[in-house]
Amino acid sequence: MREASYRLRRWLAGRMLPDSLQGRLTLVMVSGVLLTQLAGNVIWTAQRRAEAREEVKTAAQHLAHSASSAVRFFLSLPPNYRPLIIQQFREMGGTRFLVNINRAPVPVRPLKGRELADAALGQLLATLQEDLPGTPGLRVAFAWPERLRVDDGGVTLADLPESWTRHIMLARPAPVLLIQAELEPGHWLYLATLMPNPYFLETDNPLARDRLLLQALSLAAVLLVSILVVRWITRPLAALSDAATAFGKGENPPALPETGSREFVTTARAFEDMRKRIGRYMDDRERLFVSISHDLRTPIMRLKLRAELLDDDDLRGEFHDDLDELDMMVKGALQTVKDSDIHENATEIRLDALLGRMVRDAQLAGHEVSFAASGLTVTARPLALKRAIGNLLNNALQYGARVELAVGEDGGNIEIVVRDHGPGVPETALAGLGQPYVRLEHGRSRNGAGMGLGLSIARGIVQAHGGQLLLANAAGGGFRATIALPGAVFNPQ
Structure with missing residues (x-):
C-alpha cells in the first residue's frame, strides 16, 4: 500500500511538474505569487467586511436617533395638525425623511439575503425600541424604489413630485430605508430615507470588478517580471548544458562566458578546467597507446625471430601462436582507441x-x-x-x-x-x-x-x-x- 502511494506521488509529480528548470522555477514563483495574492485577498476581505459591518451599524444608529426625534415630534402634535406640517415640509423642499401618515402600515417587499442590510435593520430596530419605549408598533425594512408604495391608497414613490423625492430618488437606484411607527390606532407614521452611504450594500463584496481588474493587472505584471527573471537566471545554465552536450559528442564548443552570478561563474570555470583536464587525458591516452604500439611491436618481432631458432617444431608453433595472440591484442586495443576517437x-x-x-x-x-x-x-x-x-x-x-x-x-x-x-x-x-x-x-x-x-x-x-x-x-x-x-x-x- 505504501509503495503504491509512493508510485502515485511520483507519477503525479512527473505529470504536473515541468521537465525544465526554467519551467519548475516559473511554476514555483507563479504559485507563490498566486498563493500570496489569495491569502492577502482573504485577509483583506475579512477585515473589510468587518469594517463595513461596523460602519453600517454606526450609520444605522445615528439614523435611528434622527428617526426617533421625528417620531417624537409627530407624537407631540395634535392629529389634525400632522397633515399640515407634512404639507409644509413638502412645500419647503422636503426634509431628510419622506413623511406620510397612513391608516395602516404599507406592505413592503423587503430585501433578503443581504448581510449588511440585516445588520443595519437589527441596529435600527434596537435603537428605535430604546429611544421609543412606549411606541407599540415599529417596522423597519429596506426596499428598492421601483414600485415602492408610500401610502395605503396605492400611490408609489414614482407618482410623487420630484421636489418631494429628490432626497431619495438617485440617478442610480439605491435601497430605501422604510420606518413605520404606530402613533395612535389608525395613524401610522411613514418615514422613507437613504442611508448616509446609499450604496452601502456594495461594500459587502470587496472583490468588485474594478478591484479584481486592478489585481489581475498587478498579478500579470508580477508574473511577467518573474518569468523574465527566471529566464535570465536559467539562460547561463542552458548555455552550460549545451556546452556539456557538445563536448560529450566530441565537439569543441566555445568557452563559456564568465558573466552572471557568482555561482555560475564558478561553475563555468570548473567546467572549463574539467574540459581541459579531459582533453589532456585524451591526448595523453593517445600518445600512450602509440608508444605502446611502438614499444611492443619490436620485442614481439624479436621473440618471433628467436622462436625460429627453436629446434622443437611443436614448441616453436606454440610460441608463434602466443605471440600472434599478443600481437592481435595490441592491435585490437589500438583499434579500439582509434575507432572510438575519430576527430x-x-x-x-x-x-x-x-x-x-x-x-x-x-x-x-x-x-x-x-x-x-x-x-x-x-x-x-x-x-x-x-x-x-x-x-x-x-x-x-x-x-x-x-x-x-x-x-x-x-x-x-x-x-x-x-x-x-x-x-x-x-x-x-x-x-x-x-x-x-x-x-x-x-x-x-x-x-x-x-x-x-x-x-x-x-x-x-x-x-x-x-x-x-x-x-x-x-x-x-x-x-x-x-x-x-x-x-x-x-x-x-
Whole structure:
C-alpha cells in the first residue's frame, strides 16, 4: 500500500511538474505569487467586511436617533395638525425623511439575503425600541424604489413630485430605508430615507470588478517580471548544458562566458578546467597507446625471430601462436582507441545514401541484404557513424544468412536497426555483449580471427553521439541491434 502511494506521488509529480528548470522555477514563483495574492485577498476581505459591518451599524444608529426625534415630534402634535406640517415640509423642499401618515402600515417587499442590510435593520430596530419605549408598533425594512408604495391608497414613490423625492430618488437606484411607527390606532407614521452611504450594500463584496481588474493587472505584471527573471537566471545554465552536450559528442564548443552570478561563474570555470583536464587525458591516452604500439611491436618481432631458432617444431608453433595472440591484442586495443576517437565535425547525413552504399557493397560481395529508403537525415560524424553501422553489419553478415536494415523515427529519435536471421544470442549472455574481448562460443567457431571488439567500438561511437546501442534477440529468430540517436530530422525529398 505504501509503495503504491509512493508510485502515485511520483507519477503525479512527473505529470504536473515541468521537465525544465526554467519551467519548475516559473511554476514555483507563479504559485507563490498566486498563493500570496489569495491569502492577502482573504485577509483583506475579512477585515473589510468587518469594517463595513461596523460602519453600517454606526450609520444605522445615528439614523435611528434622527428617526426617533421625528417620531417624537409627530407624537407631540395634535392629529389634525400632522397633515399640515407634512404639507409644509413638502412645500419647503422636503426634509431628510419622506413623511406620510397612513391608516395602516404599507406592505413592503423587503430585501433578503443581504448581510449588511440585516445588520443595519437589527441596529435600527434596537435603537428605535430604546429611544421609543412606549411606541407599540415599529417596522423597519429596506426596499428598492421601483414600485415602492408610500401610502395605503396605492400611490408609489414614482407618482410623487420630484421636489418631494429628490432626497431619495438617485440617478442610480439605491435601497430605501422604510420606518413605520404606530402613533395612535389608525395613524401610522411613514418615514422613507437613504442611508448616509446609499450604496452601502456594495461594500459587502470587496472583490468588485474594478478591484479584481486592478489585481489581475498587478498579478500579470508580477508574473511577467518573474518569468523574465527566471529566464535570465536559467539562460547561463542552458548555455552550460549545451556546452556539456557538445563536448560529450566530441565537439569543441566555445568557452563559456564568465558573466552572471557568482555561482555560475564558478561553475563555468570548473567546467572549463574539467574540459581541459579531459582533453589532456585524451591526448595523453593517445600518445600512450602509440608508444605502446611502438614499444611492443619490436620485442614481439624479436621473440618471433628467436622462436625460429627453436629446434622443437611443436614448441616453436606454440610460441608463434602466443605471440600472434599478443600481437592481435595490441592491435585490437589500438583499434579500439582509434575507432572510438575519430576527430571530425558533425554534419547532416542522408541515411539513405549512407546505408545504400553499404548495402550495395555487401550485395556485391555475395551477401543477401535488404534495405528500404526512409527519407531521414541525422546530424552526426559521418566516418564514426559509418564505422559503427559497419561493425554491426559485419557481425550480422558473419552470423546470419540474411540481413535486414531499417530506419525509423520514434519520439524525436532516429533508430537504425540491423537485424540478422542467425542463431541469436542466449538470454543469459545478452548483458555481457558489447564488452571488449567478449565472444560467444558460436562466434569463435565461425570467426576465429575476431577479437570481440566490434560491438564495443560501435557502442562507444553511439554513446559519443549521445545515443544508445540496444542489443536483443529478434522476434521469430535472429539478432537485432538498434542504434538510437537523438535529433532526427525528416527529409521531405
